[in-house]
Amino acid sequence: MLRVLLLSVLAPATLGLRAPPEPQPRGSQCIEHDCFALFRDSKNFLAASQACERLRGHLMTVRSSVAADVISLLLSGDDSHGRRLWIGLQLPPGCGDAEYLGPLRGFQWVTGDNHTSYSRWALLHKDPTPLCGPLCVVVSAAGAHAPGEPAWEEQQCTTEADGFLCEFHFSASCRPLAVEASAAVAASVSIAYSTPFGARGADFQTLPVGSSAAVAPFGVELVCEELPGEAEARWGRKVPGTWDCCVENGGCQHTCNQSAGVSRCLCPADFTLNADGRSCSAPGEHSCDKLCEHFCVRNPDVPDSYSCMCETGYQLAADQHHCEDVDDCEQVPRLCPQLCVNTKGGFECHCYQGYDLVDGECLESVDPCIGTNCEYQCQPVGQTDYRCVCAEGFVPDPQDPHRCQMFCNQTACPADCDPNTSTLCRCPEGYILEEDSRMCTDIDECDNEYCPHTDACRNLPGTYECICGPNWALAGRTGTDCDPIKVSGGDDGGSGELPVSPTPGTTLRPSPAGSMHSGALIGISIASLSLVVALLALLCHLRKKQGATRAQLEYKCGASAKEVVLQHVRTEQMPQKL
Numbered sequence: 001m002l003r004v005l006l007l008s009v010l011a012p013a014t015l016g017l018r019a020p021p022e023p024q025p026r027g028s029q030c031i032e033h034d035c036f037a038l039f040r041d042s043k044n045f046l047a048a049s050q051a052c053e054r055l056r057g058h059l060m061t062v063r064s065s066v067a068a069d070v071i072s073l074l075l076s077g078d079d080s081h082g083r084r085l086w087i088g089l090q091l092p093p094g095c096g097d098a099e100y101l102g103p104l105r106g107f108q109w110v111t112g113d114n115h116t117s118y119s120r121w122a123l124l125h126k127d128p129t130p131l132c133g134p135l136c137v138v139v140s141a142a143g144a145h146a147p148g149e150p151a152w153e154e155q156q157c158t159t160e161a162d163g164f165l166c167e168f169h170f171s172a173s174c175r176p177l178a179v180e181a182s183a184a185v186a187a188s189v190s191i192a193y194s195t196p197f198g199a200r201g202a203d204f205q206t207l208p209v210g211s212s213a214a215v216a217p218f219g220v221e222l223v224c225e226e227l228p229g230e231a232e233a234r235w236g237r238k239v240p241g242t243w244d245c246c247v248e249n250g251g252c253q254h255t256c257n258q259s260a261g262v263s264r265c266l267c268p269a270d271f272t273l274n275a276d277g278r279s280c281s282a283p284g285e286h287s288c289d290k291l292c293e294h295f296c297v298r299n300p301d302v303p304d305s306y307s308c309m310c311e312t313g314y315q316l317a318a319d320q321h322h323c324e325d326v327d328d329c330e331q332v333p334r335l336c337p338q339l340c341v342n343t344k345g346g347f348e349c350h351c352y353q354g355y356d357l358v359d360g361e362c363l364e365s366v367d368p369c370i371g372t373n374c375e376y377q378c379q380p381v382g383q384t385d386y387r388c389v390c391a392e393g394f395v396p397d398p399q400d401p402h403r404c405q406m407f408c409n410q411t412a413c414p415a416d417c418d419p420n421t422s423t424l425c426r427c428p429e430g431y432i433l434e435e436d437s438r439m440c441t442d443i444d445e446c447d448n449e450y451c452p453h454t455d456a457c458r459n460l461p462g463t464y465e466c467i468c469g470p471n472w473a474l475a476g477r478t479g480t481d482c483d484p485i486k487v488s489g490g491d492d493g494g495s496g497e498l499p500v501s502p503t504p505g506t507t508l509r510p511s512p513a514g515s516m517h518s519g520a521l522i523g524i525s526i527a528s529l530s531l532v533v534a535l536l537a538l539l540c541h542l543r544k545k546q547g548a549t550r551a552q553l554e555y556k557c558g559a560s561a562k563e564v565v566l567q568h569v570r571t572e573q574m575p576q577k578l
Contacts, residue, residue, distance in 0.1 A: 023051055025166075027074045028199035030206045035168045036060055036067070037199055038074040038085065045136040045157040048086045048164035049110060055197045057168035059088030061109045062139070062152075063116045071150050071165065075141055084138040086164035090157065091133035092352075106131065112329065112341045122151035139165070168197050170208035171322065172233035174224035177213055181246045190216050209233050218244045222251075228291050228321035241277040251278040293322045313345030337362045356383060375403045409461050411442045430462030451482075 025037035043051065052058050062068055075083075088110035103119040122140075136157040139150045155161070179189050194200050196210040207213070211224045213235065220243045222235040235248050242250040242263040250256035252265035267273050267280035274281055292308035299305040310316055310323035317324045328347035329340035336349035337360070351362035369378035374388035381387055388396055390404035393416065397403045406416060406428040415438045417425040427433050427440035434441050446457035451466035458465040458478070468475050468482035 022054060022198060025197065025199045026163075027077045028195065028197075028201075029070050029073055030173065030195075030204060030208060031066070031070070032206065033170050033173055033208070035170070035195065035197065035199075035208055036070050036074065037166045037168070037197055038163060039166065040083075040163040042160045042162060043086075043164060044160050045086055045090065045155075048161070049088070052164070052166035055166060055168070057166045057197060059086060059110050060165035060167040061088050061111060061116075062118060062120075063109075064118050068118060068120065068149065071139060072141075074165070075150060082140065082142040083162040084140045084153070084155070086161050087137055087139050087152070088167070089137035089152070091131065091135040091154070093133050094352075095132040106133075107135075107137065112339060120149060120151050122153045166197065168208065170210070171317075171324065172226050172231075173206040173208050174211065174233045174235055175206065176204055177215065177222070177235060177248050179215070179247055180249075185246070188217060192216075215247050218247055220244055220247050222248070226319060226322060228319065236276075236278070240275060253279045291321060311345060373402050408440065408442075411461060413440050414438060415440045428462055450480075 023039045023041040026040045028035060028037040030036075037057075039048075039051065041048075041051070049059050060067070060071075062071065089104070089107045090110065091105075091107045102114065104114050104116060105121070108114050109116075131154075134157050135154045137152050138155050138161050139152055141150045176193075177191055179186060179191075181189065191202055192200065192214045193202060193204055193207055194212045195204075195208060207224050209224050209226055213222045213224075214220075215222070222237055222243075224233050225236050226233045227236075236251060237243075242252060242256060242265050244250060245252075245256035245258040245263045250258070250263045250265060254268060254271075255266040257264055257266050265273060265278050265280075271280040271282050273279075291306060294311050294314065295309040297307045297309060299307065308316060308321050308323075313326055313328070314323040315326050316322075325342070325344050327342050328335055329342045334340065335347060338352050338355065339350040341348045341350060349357060349360070351357050354365055355362040356365050365383065368380050368382075368384055368386040372378045372386060372388070374386075376388070376390045376394070378386050379389050388402050388404075390396055393406060393408070393414065394404040395407040397405045406426060408428045408431060413428070413431070415425040415427050415433055417438055425433055425438060430443055431440035432443055433439075442459070442461050444459050445451075445464035446459045450464055451457035456467040458467065464480065465478045466480060466482055468477050468479070472482040
């Protein structure tokens with residue numbers, strides 16, 4: 001019962017409590033349509049960000065050296081050397097290697113993007129362990145590498161910093177008030193300005209829309225406002241009529257006349273003074289298109305009436321004439337699955353690292369090498385393609401790019417040997433393994449008369465070329481065979497084209513020799529080779545005369561002489577039974 005009575009007594013008092021006042025800036029600077037302010041209230045990152053948002057701004061983004069110079073000016077004017085101030089830079093939850101994440105090292109601005117042409121980290125991240133969030137950033141002159149260049153430093157977002165910096169953007173701005181008076185009067189004039197984000201003072205370079213000015217001793221109070229159809233904002237007030245001509249020409253568009261202590265505006269001939277008592281217009285001057293920023297629609301039922309409309313992605317401002325961008329990223333439900341970046345008249349969707357945007361959805365990135373059948377190794381190409389690569393000394397097979405074949409374009413190259421069986425080695429086609437060695441040497445086919453009855457023979461790594469003589473059907477051309485029967489285009493289905501050199505393949509290492517004497521082996525090999533060459537010449541001669549047995553002879557004459565010799569050498573070097 002006592003608790004209920006206490007609540008009934010305290011409830012009215014609680015309802016009457018005022019919200020805590022907003023923090024007041026200790027310094028501010030405005031450049032064109034952007035203003036920046038320094039606040040000396042100790043807050044964590046979230047509280048500081050919310051304080052800026054309540055003032056219709058956000059924590060400051062430092063995307064260029066110009067913004068960095070503004071921070072230096074604010075710090076110098078507030079004696080804040082060594083104090084830590086939050087800026088709008090934070091690292092989302094997760095880990096990433098700072099070395100490969102650009103100048104912001106994976107951090108993002110509170111506006112949802114990471115665009116910048118400037119960064120000033122106090123200490124580069126050299127620790128091999130990945131940088132993990134959430135982390136936020138403070139700026140301080142204490143860690144600067146050079147005078148006047150405040151440095152950035154990572155901090156836990158829950159830490160309370162000494163203050164924070166806010167950034168505000170406005171559609172237009174006014175110049176400081178112009179006062180034209182005698183020296184004696186001007187000495188007594190004082191102007192007090194107040195901005196929408198709480199900054200007050202008498203020294204401003206520009207004043208954003210919504211700022212107010214109080215001019216003493218004239219008792220003039222003005223507001224910086226945007227007028228329909230005008231590019232720049234102007235000082236004015238809701239009450240029609242002229243104020244003192246010494247201040248901003250009394251607000252008159254043309255001439256301000258002050259006589260007997262009364263000020264009034266005058267217009268040129270053929271111009272009329274509008275209802276506000278300060279602007280002038282000629283007949284038909286205010287066309288519909290000049291009154292609205294985007295579209296103007298006349299009302300045919302009411303003379304001189306119109307309505308303004310905006311393009312898609314914009315909405316009418318409070319003055320019902322200008323158009324302001326709609327922040328699509330604040331809509332509910334959310335338009336993007338993960339990250340949303342608002343743009344003028346639209347928005348862009350992005351995904352976290354490791355995800356891809358596919359048909360409006362953020363899907364986890366898939367390794368394109370998964371499920372491939374590369375014989376040696378798969379290498380991703382972009383996010384959706386891949387290619388098969390081979391070990392050194394091998395190249396992809398042109399007929400089957402997933403498989404590898406040995407390749408050598410020199411006179412000698414290392415053999416491919418089984419690491420468990422040193423005697424089992426392979427050489428590319430056209431090479432032979434050197435005795436007691438793991439090197440493959442090119443076979444010189446020209447020394448073995450692979451091009452008989454031709455003008456010239458050219459040895460190449462792994463193959464050879466015959467330059468056909470004038471007595472051959474393919475005179476002057478090159479290939480591995482100049483036999484006119486091969487290119488006659490007869491019943492054997494020949495294409496008439498010169499045979500192409502075979503693609504280098506692999507040659508197995510010969511089995512180790514037995515106990516037979518090496519001199520005997522050499523003699524047998526030479527004799528066998530001579531016999532084989534003689535038989536081939538005889539077969540080719542018979543083939544030209546006997547067409548009935550052409551199919552069988554073609555196979556023997558067309559077979560590569562190199563393969564016959566190598567096969568014979570393999571046979572002769574096989575272990576012999578004693």
